[in-house]
Amino acid sequence: MSNRVAIVGIGQTTHSGRRPYVNDGELIYDAVTKALADADLSINDMESVMLGNMDLFEGHSLNDAMLNLYSGAAGKPGFKMNTGGTVGSMMAIQGWYHIASGLYDLCLVIGWEKHDEGPATPAISTITDPAVDRPFLVGAIGGLATVSVAYMQRSGCKLEHAAMVRANASQAAARNPNAHMREIYSVEDVMKARMVMYPLNLLMCCPTSLGACALVLASESKAKKISKKPVWMKDHVTVHVEYGGAQFGIGEKRWTSHMEAGAKLFKRNNITKPMKETQVFEMYDPFAFAIPMWLEDFLICEPSEGWKLIEKGALKLEGEYPVSPSGGVLCTNSIGDSALLRVAEAALQIRGDAGEHQVTREVKQALASGFGGSFWSDLLLLSKTMD
Amino acid sequence: MKPKVQEELIYLDMTLKLPFKWRTGETMGEFFRELKENGILYANQCPTCGRAFCLPKTVCTRDHTRCTERSKWIPVGPKGTLVTFFMAEQSFLLPTTGEMLKIPFAVGIILLDGAMVTLQHQLEETDTEKIKPFMRVEAVIKPKEERKGNIYDIVHFKTINE
Amino acid sequence: MEAVKKEPVLFEGYVIMPYKYSVGSLASKFFIKIRDSKVLSGAKCPKCHMVNFPPRSVCPKCFSKVEELVELSGKGKLETFTIVHYESSVQAVKPPYAIGVIKLEGADTAITHFIGGVDYKDIKPGMKLEPVFKAKRNANILDIEYFQPA
Numbered sequence: 001m002s003n004r005v006a007i008v009g010i011g012q013t014t015h016s017g018r019r020p021y022v023n024d025g026e027l028i029y030d031a032v033t034k035a036l037a038d039a040d041l042s043i044n045d046m047e048s049v050m051l052g053n054m055d056l057f058e059g060h061s062l063n064d065a066m067l068n069l070y071s072g073a074a075g076k077p078g079f080k081m082n083t084g085g086t087v088g089s090m091m092a093i094q095g096w097y098h099i100a101s102g103l104y105d106l107c108l109v110i111g112w113e114k115h116d117e118g119p120a121t122p123a124i125s126t127i128t129d130p131a132v133d134r135p136f137l138v139g140a141i142g143g144l145a146t147v148s149v150a151y152m153q154r155s156g157c158k159l160e161h162a163a164m165v166r167a168n169a170s171q172a173a174a175r176n177p178n179a180h181m182r183e184i185y186s187v188e189d190v191m192k193a194r195m196v197m198y199p200l201n202l203l204m205c206c207p208t209s210l211g212a213c214a215l216v217l218a219s220e221s222k223a224k225k226i227s228k229k230p231v232w233m234k235d236h237v238t239v240h241v242e243y244g245g246a247q248f249g250i251g252e253k254r255w256t257s258h259m260e261a262g263a264k265l266f267k268r269n270n271i272t273k274p275m276k277e278t279q280v281f282e283m284y285d286p287f288a289f290a291i292p293m294w295l296e297d298f299l300i301c302e303p304s305e306g307w308k309l310i311e312k313g314a315l316k317l318e319g320e321y322p323v324s325p326s327g328g329v330l331c332t333n334s335i336g337d338s339a340l341l342r343v344a345e346a347a348l349q350i351r352g353d354a355g356e357h358q359v360t361r362e363v364k365q366a367l368a369s370g371f372g373g374s375f376w377s378d379l380l381l382l383s384k385t386m387d
Numbered sequence: 388m389k390p391k392v393q394e395e396l397i398y399l400d401m402t403l404k405l406p407f408k409w410r411t412g413e414t415m416g417e418f419f420r421e422l423k424e425n426g427i428l429y430a431n432q433c434p435t436c437g438r439a440f441c442l443p444k445t446v447c448t449r450d451h452t453r454c455t456e457r458s459k460w461i462p463v464g465p466k467g468t469l470v471t472f473f474m475a476e477q478s479f480l481l482p483t484t485g486e487m488l489k490i491p492f493a494v495g496i497i498l499l500d501g502a503m504v505t506l507q508h509q510l511e512e513t514d515t516e517k518i519k520p521f522m523r524v525e526a527v528i529k530p531k532e533e534r535k536g537n538i539y540d541i542v543h544f545k546t547i548n549e
Numbered sequence: 550m551e552a553v554k555k556e557p558v559l560f561e562g563y564v565i566m567p568y569k570y571s572v573g574s575l576a577s578k579f580f581i582k583i584r585d586s587k588v589l590s591g592a593k594c595p596k597c598h599m600v601n602f603p604p605r606s607v608c609p610k611c612f613s614k615v616e617e618l619v620e621l622s623g624k625g626k627l628e629t630f631t632i633v634h635y636e637s638s639v640q641a642v643k644p645p646y647a648i649g650v651i652k653l654e655g656a657d658t659a660i661t662h663f664i665g666g667v668d669y670k671d672i673k674p675g676m677k678l679e680p681v682f683k684a685k686r687n688a689n690i691l692d693i694e695y696f697q698p699a
């Protein structure tokens with residue numbers, strides 16, 4: 001039986017497209033000091049420190065050594081990790097392992113990216129086989145564009161629905177002071193944007209942002225002592241997927257890492273009606289088709305129903321099942337912290353501390369997800385109470 | 388941490404250039420040799436689950452069986468079905484050359500006839516109105532004297548009417 | 550049942566990527582002082598008064614935010630050194646060259662930089678050093694050409 005783990009400190013920087021007056025370390029320090037202040041703890045209280053971001057995005061790799069001054073990791077256990085888009089959620093999960101194992105009572109996890117300083121698309125292309133895949137990948141958007149075309153084909157979702165998703169996200173981000181792109185767009189504005197990677201136009205792709213996020217995680221005994229509003233990390237799932245036809249349902253039943261993650265998490269926690277038993281979902285939504293398509297894949301709604309929920313306005317901040325009320329990855333994507341922000345924002349919703357973008361429903365349980373690398377998934381279940 | 392106006396800020400410009408060698412491995416090596424010498428696309432078959440992979444895999448992802456038995460290789464394609472695609476209309480820096488991608492650039496996820504797992508490659512057609520999921524396509528393979536035993540021995544996939 | 554056993558095909562390529570690196574507000578001031586006035590400065594912690602050099606905006610000792618630069622004489626002492634003989638594409642100068650770990654007067658941390666203006670066999674730990682600046686300076690760490698015996 002593993003120890004229970006709670007989030008007791010949440011910190012994030014504001015996010016933007018360019019911030020030349022801070023270096024990488026200073027960006028991290030900003031988030032770390034905010035998380036420590038939120039937990040009312042000092043760096044000396046942290047027993048392990050974990051750092052996550054994308055290798056090569058800023059031109060350096062293994063940067064925990066270079067940055068341990070700013071992360072506070074010097075003299076402590078922990079490691080630097082890169083798992084692509086899921087790196088942020090993996091940071092939360094790795095922190096969970098450190099505490100659930102009984103090794104430590106307090107752990108600091110950090111995700112960050114300074115996206116303005118390096119070429120993300122070539123850097124991300126280095127994740128693939130150079131002899132056969134790399135010439136055709138064109139970064140992350142290439143892959144996301146292909147799954148979008150396939151989704152439109154099988155579900156009847158139209159480009160306009162993706163535009164609705166982006167317009168909704170813009171309204172949410174406008175209420176989140178830490179979001180990067182806070183301009184409000186109408187469906188027409190989104191439809192008019194320049195095409196980048198058919199079917200995804202510029203506004204249907206996530207931006208390149210910079211920012212950092214940090215969480216302080218605590219064991220049950222510690223959390224009860226030090227925190228008035230601990231948010232419990234009730235469960236989490238990580239699933240990898242294979243390349244090839246399965247995710248398109250070619251020659252066999254359609255099968256994706258999100259489907260596997262949803263099935264496992266809901267079964268293990270006896271959740272039969274995810275939209276009732278969880279009240280908000282901070283989804284890792286890096287392109288405009290993600291929310292409708294992945295609500296289906298996570299088995300939260302029926303196949304081909306995702307875009308109908310968008311049409312009904314059900315997924316808005318004040319809707320029946322709010323998804324990414326922070327504006328999501330669509331409005332803020334500093335990759336190394338994107339998935340950690342999902343966990344942080346879901347926790348803020350449970351605490352009731354999300355401010356202007358607090359959802360109208362009462363939140364007892366929340367979902368947060370990560371997606372990335374070679375199409376893999378993290379899905380986390382957070383809860384206000386321990387059981 | 389507010390930006391101070393008129394403050395001079397220093398940044399460094401750097402270019403990272405890392406040379407690397409990549410051995411394609413025995414399975415992809417055999418695929419490339421067949422492509423170069425005979426112009427034939429091969430899939431290998433998993434002895435456990437029977438799936439035929441093109442591009443070939445040394446190990447089946449599903450059941451972790453080793454799939455290197457040469458007798459289990461079957462010619463596939465060159466015709467196939469387009470499953471889905473993307474079309475780059477904005478250029479990106481290519482990490483392999485340091486040059487910008489020539490646009491428009493369409494890439495398809497293609498299921499070759501006889502294979503059960505898809506591959507991705509460039510499409511000849513770049514008009515998104517004319518590219519439809521489930522349309523038929525065919526690999527255009529370079530003449531023998533131009534083939535080098537790499538993925539570019541397939542020029543692209545052209546649309547066919549069937 | 551013949552298994553595939555031939556020489557694998559080799560694919561050779563490059564990863565080429567351009568970057569910018571913002572040094573940040575405090576380090577910008579440090580580099581500008583070198584470029585404009587040939588002055589070296591350290592970052593002084595408001596809480597524990599530790600001076601770190603080259604300046605970083607967080608105190609390595611007490612994790613406080615550091616915003617103040619203090620000017621240093623530039624004179625220092627060699628802690629340890631090595632002579633580089635092998636060549637690689639990432640080096641800023643051609644080998645052979647000497648690099649030393651140098652602790653400046655008034656600083657609590659050390660910098661790694663080149664040692665020059667001296668016969669390599671005469672380099673000894675503990676020797677006194679001073680910076681030699683380039684005539685044309687671009688606000689980066691190589692504006693200091695090397696440290697030489699003082």
Ligand SMILES: [Zn+2]
Nearest residue numbers: 433436447450
């Ligand atoms: Zn198999």
Ligand SMILES: [Zn+2]
Nearest residue numbers: 594597608611
């Ligand atoms: Zn201090």
